[in-house]
Each structure stands twice: as C-alpha cells, then as structure tokens.
Amino acid sequence: MRADRLVSLVLLLRQRGRLTAETLARELEVSTRTVLRDIEALSAAGVPVHAERGRHGGFALLPGFRTELTGLNHDEALAVLTAGSARGEQVFGLGSALASAMRKVVDALPDSHRVSASDAAQRLLVEPETDLLSRRPVTDEVPGTTMVEVRRAVLAGRKLRIHYAATGQAPQWRTVDPIGLVTVRDVAYLLATRSGEDRTYRLSRVLAAEELPEPAQRPDRVDLDRIWRERSARFLSGGDHITVLIRMNPARREELLDTALAVRAEEPDADGWLRLEVTFQDARHAEWALWQLSTDAEALTPQSLRTLLRERAAAIAARYADSP
Template sequence: MRADRLISLVLLLRQRGRLTAATLARELEVSTRTVLRDIEALSAAGVPVYAERGRRGGFALLPDFRTDLTGLNHDEALALLVAGAGRGEQVFGLGSALASAMRKVVDALPESHRAAASDAARRMLIDPETDLISHRPVTEELPDTTMVEVRRAVVAGHKLRIHYAATGQTPQWRTVDPIGLVTVRDRGYLLATRAGTDRTYRLSRVLAAEELPEPAQRPNRIDLDRIWRERCAQFLADGDQVTVLVRVNPARREDLVSTALAVRAEEPDTDGWPRLEVTFQDSRHAEWALWRLTTDAEALAPQWLRTSLRNRAAAIASCYGASS
C-alpha cells in the first residue's frame, strides 16, 4: 500500500509540478502528516524532492528527474479496463486508440494477473446504452476526419477553423481558439473563445474542421471542470429558459429532475410532496416534462403552463370520450 502511494506521489509531482502538502494529502486521501513522512522517505531513497517555502510554496522534483514507474498493480489495471468500457471515446473519436491502449495494458500485466483482471472488468459495466426504464440514447455522430482535426487543435494548442451549423442559421466558417472538449450524456462540446469571447459549440453541428498552424490564444493551464460549470451557469441565465414551480410525487422526483436544466430551490410540502423550482430550456420543454409525469406532478406556476396542460388533457379526454 505504501509503495503504491509513494509511486503516486512521485507521479503527481512529475505531472503537475509543485504541490502543497495539503493538495497531495487530498489527492492521495491521507493526512498531511503522512505526506510529510512520505516526502522524507523519498528523499532518503535518493528521489530529488525539495521544499519551497512561502505562500506559494510546496514540494517539487528537480526538473530533469526521470524514472521508470510504469508498473501497474491489479486494481490500477482493473480501473483502466473498466473505464475503457465507457462510451466517451465514441464522442471524441478515440475508439480505436482506446482499444489499442487496453490491449497494451492487458499485455503488460503479469501472466498470473492477466486473466483475473480481464474477467473482473467484464463483470463491471459503466453507462450502458440502455437501462431498465429509459430508451436507448442516441449518440451524436461526427466524421472521424472532422473529429481528428478538432482534437489535434485542442491538444496542440492551435487555432481551429470550423464550418458550424448553429440552430436556425446558415452554416458558416469561423475561426476559434480551442480550450477543451467535454462530453455530457453522449453529447460532445467544444469549449473555445472567438475574438476573446467565450463560445461553446456542439460537436454534432461541426460540419467540417481544419487545424491551423497559428497558436491559439489561451492559458497554458486550465481547470476545465470549473470552466464548464461557469458556462452552464451562464447558459441558464441567458436565452428563453422557463422557471416552473411544481409539486411532485417523491417517487417521481428524479424523473422530473433528470429532464430539467437546473433545480433552483426545493422545500417540503404539507402532504409530503416536495415543491421544486426548476428551469427548463423553453416552454415546449416545460410542457413536455410535466405532461409525461401525468398526475404524479402538478405545475403550480406559471399560469400559462397550467392552462396549456389543462387544454391538452381536455383534448385527450374529448378524443377518447367520444363513441367509436
């Protein structure tokens, strides 16, 4: 256990540079005291790790330090094999590369662990195409040649020229500075800036792409998770989003939440049904989400939504109430 942790500590310092003891403790899920003892052990073993004091201090390795730390234990190999069973590689066009990498991981394992790790990975499934209560999701397709150009520009830090079909607009060529790629529920997004302004593009709407030789204007290091959260918040604040106050059967709460863009507030009602303030993309989205829950949810506001749902229900009742 400690040997694996020491290897992980060295790899963290190699890959991310100077890190504080608190950061290392959080990454390794140990106490800062344990990290300090591990640093001392590495130093005693000849690993050139040193401390920098001050507000921006921490621990780091000498810049030219290299060592072979490529061995995988059983759980590490299993984690890679199971993660490789996900479908994110379909969005980014990395399917063949992932398959090749998984073969190399399996081949690198000791003979005694190879069969066990492969069998264990087959017994764990992440994000299958269908579940017990939902339809099969539709994975957005992007031609491999287009995805390769996008991915290369993102990784290399080059400007990217894309032929993009925005909703309700004629496709246009535009040059962007790519920041990163994100996949959410089988939908891929390109995060970029254009003329210094934040832009988010659906990969399925990129009709063609060309990596340019000019370097992109972007920071060297980013927190992609933070950027994505900020852009999601901005998306919710803009456009034609609709906020609805709704009471819902507790058994169907997750069905409601899964269709909404965001839950802004929630409080219990006197009858045990929670009241939620949820945001939908537009009026059609809101009406569809509430209609599919039938009597397990009631829109309390706005009034136009209640009227629309009542009129739809009346039309259905009239249709099926008439004699055939």
C-alpha cells in the first residue's frame, strides 16, 4: 500500500506542481506526518523532490522528471478521462483506485495529448448527481469494509460469510459461494449460490462480510450477462408481480421506467402516445406509480387496477368537492 501511495504522491506533484503537505495529505487520505515521511523516503530513493519555504511554499519536483506513454492516442485518453468522471467510479468501492489510475494515465501522456485531452474531458459530464429537476439519484450505500471483503472473495474465488438482512426478516449469517458482482442503476448485487441453489443478494442489505479460506464451489469461467438475464426472468415471473398495459404521454416515460421493475413491450400508439406492457412489484406498487403520472398515463389492464385508481380519484374528488 505504501508503494502505491508513493507513486500517487509523485504523480500529484508532477501534475499539479508545488503542493503543501496538508494538500497532499488530503488527496492521499493520510496524515501530514505520513506525507513528510513519504517525502523523506522519496528523497532517499533519489526522486528529485524538494521543499520550497515561505508563505506559498510546499513540495515540488525538479522540472522534466517524468516518463511518457505514447500508446494512447487523444481519443483513447479522452475516453478514459471521461469514464473516470462518472459517478460509476464509486461502484464496488473502487473510487480511490480509479482516481489513482487517472493520475497515472494523465501523467504518462505526452505533453500534446495531456493538455488537449484534459481540456476536452472538462466538456463532457457523465451522470451528474442531479437531473434537470434537481432530483438526486437513489444510490445504495455499502460500507467500505463490507465491500472490500465481498469483492476480495469474488475475485479470489473463496467462500463468503455474510450477515444479510432480507426484506421482512431478521438479519442472519449465511455462507455462500460468490459468482460475481452486478450493478444496475446504482444498485449493486452479489450473485452467488448457497447449498447449490442460485441466490442474489442486494449489497446494501449486507450488514457485514467475511472472506473465508475455503475455495468457492463455482465454475472457472462465467457469463455474468447471461446469468443476470436468467435470474431477472425468474424474478419477474414469481411472487405477487403484476403486469400492466399502459397508455402514456412519452414525455413521462422515464419517470415510469424509474419505478417499474421491467418493460416487457413498448410500441407507439395512434395518437402519439406510447403503449407499454410493464411489470410492477405488486398491485399496490402499480397503483402508486400510475397515480404519480396523473392524467399523463392510463392503465388499460387489468381491470382491478383501473378500479383501484378510479376509487382513489373519486375519494380525492369528494374530499375537495366543497370549500372548507
């Protein structure tokens, strides 16, 4: 870990020039005392880092101390930098690792590529924290220590012990054979087997995790995309899920997709609206989702849902029929 930190320290000084010990400590998430020790270690190893005294002092490298990587062209460097700007950098707890990788890529570029790619990357923004309506995305929070244990077991191919809080149940410890990690709309899942049976765990419900020394029982090669499709299909076909045929204003389509479990079919309607076949968790979920869309959507089937929405609208109308 210290070797990686020393590399990051050198790259920060290369890219930003003179930096104070406090700034370096903040960037590297360590104490200023650790930074000072690292500076001494770099100097002892022959890295030309020196201290500049005074009010605007700090640490800096001698000019020209860097290596160049010519294998990346401008567009490739731009793609890497743009990807690094997305909120996806926090997926699976790899945000700090990605930040370190970005520093290495930028530092290794030739001067001509580095300046133009960095400037161009500032013109592109992927998945900002809010949309035009100032709505923040709902992102599952997974403790860093838990994420590290889960990720380590998945990549090492070892059994994993998790303290899992399933919906409506008391948390229980379970030992599973991890297969892989999947993220969908900022929600992360662990795909695993337990006693030979397929299991899918939402990572935000894993309260604690422990990598075990025993090897996991799983195939050497895996097609996560195929496994996810199969498990999604089984999930949608079970339980109290309800499928609804809807006519709706296309301007509200994304709002519907944010709440639905799945869209099974979609086609334009004669009047410019859309006709969709959508699956919801249950009837209550469907009623709530359609109510949010007001007159911009109409449930065509099932009739039971139409009845629920009509009765709800009638109750609201009755409430406001007279002045208070």
